Amino acid sequence: MYQFHCLNPIASKGLDIFDENYRKSDTMEDCNAILVRSAKMHDMQLPSTVSVIARAGAGVNNIPVKECAEKGIVVFNTPGANANGVKELVLAGMLLASRDIVGGIEWVQKEKDKEDIDKLAEKQKKQFAGCEIMGKKLGIIGLGAIGSMVANAATGLGMEVYGYDPYLSIDAAWNLSRTIHHSKTLDEIYSQCDYITIHVPLLDATTRMINQEALAKMKDGVVILNFARDLLVDEDALIAALDSGKVKKYVTDFANHTVAGHEGILVTPHLGASTEESEENCAVMAVKEVRDFLENGNIKNSVNFPNCDMGTCVAVGRIAITHKNIPNMISQVTKILGSEGLNIADMTNKSKGEYAYTLIDLESAASQESLEALESIEGVSKVRVVK
Numbered sequence: 001m002y003q004f005h006c007l008n009p010i011a012s013k014g015l016d017i018f019d020e021n022y023r024k025s026d027t028m029e030d031c032n033a034i035l036v037r038s039a040k041m042h043d044m045q046l047p048s049t050v051s052v053i054a055r056a057g058a059g060v061n062n063i064p065v066k067e068c069a070e071k072g073i074v075v076f077n078t079p080g081a082n083a084n085g086v087k088e089l090v091l092a093g094m095l096l097a098s099r100d101i102v103g104g105i106e107w108v109q110k111e112k113d114k115e116d117i118d119k120l121a122e123k124q125k126k127q128f129a130g131c132e133i134m135g136k137k138l139g140i141i142g143l144g145a146i147g148s149m150v151a152n153a154a155t156g157l158g159m160e161v162y163g164y165d166p167y168l169s170i171d172a173a174w175n176l177s178r179t180i181h182h183s184k185t186l187d188e189i190y191s192q193c194d195y196i197t198i199h200v201p202l203l204d205a206t207t208r209m210i211n212q213e214a215l216a217k218m219k220d221g222v223v224i225l226n227f228a229r230d231l232l233v234d235e236d237a238l239i240a241a242l243d244s245g246k247v248k249k250y251v252t253d254f255a256n257h258t259v260a261g262h263e264g265i266l267v268t269p270h271l272g273a274s275t276e277e278s279e280e281n282c283a284v285m286a287v288k289e290v291r292d293f294l295e296n297g298n299i300k301n302s303v304n305f306p307n308c309d310m311g312t313c314v315a316v317g318r319i320a321i322t323h324k325n326i327p328n329m330i331s332q333v334t335k336i337l338g339s340e341g342l343n344i345a346d347m348t349n350k351s352k353g354e355y356a357y358t359l360i361d362l363e364s365a366a367s368q369e370s371l372e373a374l375e376s377i378e379g380v381s382k383v384r385v386v387k
């Protein structure tokens, strides 16, 4: 029996995929798996029983990914599963920034009891007028799952799209409309675009990438959209640029005391992925990843360990070892198994940066002593008997 704990509500369409061998626990104690959306995990003490965390979503900045790798905890996310939900809100954000739709709705609400509201509306509506997005230049920073969808949709709406992503994956490149202008520098995006939307992960290298220097290079009256993470933007510099008229509107999905209620800023409460479809897609993908990992040891879509797939185990036993990506690891492992007379039927070893993963199918079950010997190898973080 496996136990899992949800740190945030996870769509039942996903949780229903857990079968009778799984028990949902109200606490993390004794759990094998944790499912999470945006809960901040950096200060949490995880029990040693936890071997997997699945983020039902894309961004993993709420999870101590490296510390987990050190402890042999495999962290998954669900790439692309909520991208359409975010894309649609980005399009809405562009439209809301282009005309004062919110102001117009608030005006009608305020005047709703006036007898001549229809005549008043015709007189007053000019204060809410704006511009169209067709023909405008949209700069997209980060052309992954979300950025590429925004790019294609905006092209369909008649915008001229510029994309910047020095690490663009081949899959994402294939998905992009050929009309999208490939920007080789951020400066080109800054100097050309009327709307700039950012879709990169929050990393040390991307923190506050939209800063005073970047803002100074942008066109007057630019609209900036941030549906990725608030810390990507130096919001004090952004507010100064808004107040000076350099920036026309800032649309952000991240409510905080700096932006909430500020003139010219449209703030939504982290709603990008809050659609039935996105929540279900993420939950289904996350639960499938957890099950395949716990039941077969396979890894797909981990952010701290490599992909590894040996299918369903048909041998007598399978063990999974998380370890550092260092020399001499495999020889130490096979020596321990060999000295106990354990024959290896199949084996895969993969690495990702500093960390590596070894899955071994055995023709007879490993003893407790050999498992302990494996665990004591320097650089090994976890040894798990999958079957």
Ligand SMILES: NC(=O)C1=CN([C@@H]2O[C@H](COP(=O)(O)OP(=O)(O)OC[C@H]3O[C@@H](n4cnc5c(N)ncnc54)[C@H](O)[C@@H]3O)[C@@H](O)[C@H]2O)C=CC1
Pocket (backbone or CB within 6 Å): 057, 058, 059, 060, 079, 080, 082, 083, 086, 141, 142, 143, 144, 145, 146, 147, 164, 165, 166, 167, 168, 169, 172, 199, 200, 201, 202, 205, 206, 227, 228, 229, 253, 270, 271, 272, 273, 274
């Ligand atoms: N508002 C919301 O509810 C949601 C927000 N997000 C945020 O959006 C981010 C992006 O999500 P996805 O598109 O699904 O991720 P993704 O991983 O598919 O795409 C990210 C892209 O950014 C690119 N990139 C990385 N560093 C870059 C840099 N310095 N300059 C330009 N490009 C760079 C990568 O090459 C990749 O193509 C997530 O990390 C998350 O923070 C994601 C989903 C929902």
Ligand SMILES: O=C(O)CCC(=O)C(=O)O
Pocket (backbone or CB within 6 Å): 037, 038, 056, 057, 058, 059, 060, 082, 270, 272, 273, 274
């Ligand atoms: O789960 C959510 O609502 C947040 C989605 C998100 O920000 C992400 O997937 O990175």
